[in-house]
Amino acid sequence: MLNSTHFLDHVTIILYRPRFPENIGAAVRAACNMGISRLMLVSPADCDLTRILKMATHAAADLVENMEVHSDLGTALKPFHYIVGTTARTGGQRQELNTPREMAKKLVPICTNNRVALLFGPEDRGLTNVQLRYCHAVVTIPTSDFSSLNLAQAVMILCYELMMAGNQPTDQFVPRLATRRELDGMYEHLKETFIKINFINLDNPDYWMQNIRRFFSRIGLRARDVKIIRGICRQLDWYTQRTIENIDQLEGK
Numbered sequence: 178m179l180n181s182t183h184f185l186d187h188v189t190i191i192l193y194r195p196r197f198p199e200n201i202g203a204a205v206r207a208a209c210n211m212g213i214s215r216l217m218l219v220s221p222a223d224c225d226l227t228r229i230l231k232m233a234t235h236a237a238a239d240l241v242e243n244m245e246v247h248s249d250l251g252t253a254l255k256p257f258h259y260i261v262g263t264t265a266r267t268g269g270q271r272q273e274l275n276t277p278r279e280m281a282k283k284l285v286p287i288c289t290n291n292r293v294a295l296l297f298g299p300e301d302r303g304l305t306n307v308q309l310r311y312c313h314a315v316v317t318i319p320t321s322d323f324s325s326l327n328l329a330q331a332v333m334i335l336c337y338e339l340m341m342a343g344n345q346p347t348d349q350f351v352p353r354l355a356t357r358r359e360l361d362g363m364y365e366h367l368k369e370t371f372i373k374i375n376f377i378n379l380d381n382p383d384y385w386m387q388n389i390r391r392f393f394s395r396i397g398l399r400a401r402d403v404k405i406i407r408g409i410c411r412q413l414d415w416y417t418q419r420t421i422e423n424i425d426q427l428e429g430k
Contacts, residue, residue: 184288189215194299198225202232203329209237211336216244219253255358258291262312277335280316281342286349313394355403363403370410
């Protein structure tokens with residue numbers, strides 16, 4: 178039964194396009210307070226370490242020194258097995274939302290055997306629908322009339338709920354899942370195949386693929402599942418190409 182916080186070693190806080198070094202430092206301090214020691218920045222507007230360390234304080238200095246910095250979100254997310262996006266906006270394509278407490282309970286068993294990313298967007302705009310497509314799940318923090326939270330506050334709430342959820346024993350087991358890199362390759366292969374067989378609309382294939390992504394995210398695919406699905410795609414590709422060639426022969430082309 179899981180009842181320790183060692184799973185937090187598998188959790189990484191990812192700040193996408195943070196605008197201010199002070200917000201980065203405060204987020205680092207919040208993560209450190211809750212036992213999370215991995216931080217990643219993607220395309221930060223200003224990565225002034227002096228200003229970051231001033232807000233992070235000495236206790237979180239190691240976390241700052243070891244943080245990763247990337248220029249591309251898709252590349253940064255490739256090693257992760259499960260990604261949780263955060264949003265303050267609801268409706269439209271953001272209907273399947275979890276509260277931090279609900280999400281934390283789901284994440285504890287997932288973290289045991291998988292690398293998990295908690296993804297936060299820019300302070301002024303948050304994550305777009307395109308960026309949320311990388312995510313297996315989306316979380317929103319319930320608020321009263323004023324929904325705008327400071328970046329560090331949002332990080333603190335999610336990290337706190339995750340740490341507290343780890344204190345509750347659970348018998349649930351989640352195996353190692355496919356990485357973002359494996360899933361991205363599969364989704365691209367599926368999209369190409371679906372276009373060939375006219376299963377999705379050619380005008381906006383990414384929009385139609387969103388439902389496919391949601392479906393597979395609920396299942397939780399493993400690497401071997403991805404291989405099977407891509408094998409089916411290859412067979413469909415072969416059959417489609419063979420059919421086209423046979424038609425061309427019949428028409429004398």
